Amino acid sequence: MVPKEVLEAMAKPVIHHRTPEFKALFEDCTKRMQKVFKTENELFILAGSGTSAMDAAIANTIEKGDKVLSIVSGKFSERMRDIAKAYNANVTELSFDWGAPVDIEKVKEALTEDTKLITIVHNETSTGVRNPVKELAGLTKDTNTLLAVDAISSMGGDTIETDKWGLDFCISGSQKVLAMATGLAFISVSEKAWETIEKTNSTKYYLDLQKYRKMYPTQTPFSTPVTYIYGLRAALDLLEKEGLENRIKRYTKLAEKTRAGVKKMGFKLLPQTDEICSNTLTAVYSEQASDIKKQLNEKYDILVAGGQAHLKDKIFRIAHMGIITEEHIDKTLNAIGEIIK
C-alpha cells in the first residue's frame, strides 16, 4: 500500500532533472537515504526495480571466470546467483534448505582466497528468513573478498549497519519498507568495492557505477525519473517523522504478534526457528495455503502473498512492512481464524 502523501507527491508537476532545483532535491534524497543505510559510502539512486541494483553490484565487479560464492536459500538468493552466472562468473553455490539458517561455518569452509564476491540476501522474502549478514561480513571485512548484500525487503525495517558491519554493496528498493511505488533501487558502494570496480574490465553500460560516481550526488548520468524522486522525498518524510528505530520496533512488534497469532491457530512457520524470522514478513506453512490466500483476497479484501517455486501452494506470506499497522494484522489474523473454522 502506497500512502496518500507519497501518491500526492508523485502527482506534482514535473520539473527538469538538470535544474538547480532538482539537483538540490536529488542530493537531499541521497543524503537521507545514506542515513537509512547507516553509511557514509556513496549511495546511488537508480531508475529501476531492486533487481537493477543487484545487477549493478555484479556487473561492475565480475569479469569472465571470476570466482563468486553465492549463498542460496530462496528465490532471491537464486537470482543473485543467476545474475553472477549471466556475467560469466565461476559460481560456487552454497545452498541451504528454504527456511533453514545459513551456517557460517559452512561459508567459512567454502570461502577461498580468490573468491572475488560473496552474494547473500539479508531478508529472504521468499521464505521469511533473516540471514546472518553481520557474521558473514566478519569473514570478508579484512580480506580482498567483497560482500554484496540484498537488503531489498529489510532496509529501513530491520537493523542493518552498512558501515559498522562492513558491507561492500548494500542494495535496496523503493517498494518495500519505504512504501513507495516500485521503480527506484538503491546501492551503496564501499571504498574497497571501488578499488575492485576500477580494476575490473567488465561488460556494462546503463549500470556502470563509475558513470554514476561522476554525477554524484546531485544527478544521475541518464535522465532521472523526477516523479519517483518526489515520491521518495515524501516516503522519507514519513519514515523520518516516525523515526527509523521506531519503525523497526513497530515491525518487530507486528512480527511477534503475527507469529504468535498464527501459531495459536495451529500453524507452523516456514523458518525453522523464531531467531531467524524476518522482521518485515512472516511465512506460514499450510497445505491449504492457496485456499486461505484466495479466501482472504475474495472475501476479506486482504492480500497476502503465496509461495514461490516448490513452496507454491505450501506457504502464505503476511507482510508487516511499509505502512502496515497493528489493525491490519489483527484484521488479517481474525480473517484467517474465520476461514479455517
Ligand SMILES: Cc1ncc(COP(=O)(O)O)c(C=O)c1O
Ligand atoms: C529480497 C528481494 N530481493 C530482490 C527482489 C527483487 O526486487 P524487484 O522486484 O524490485 O526487482 C525482491 C522483490 O520482492 C526481494 O524481496
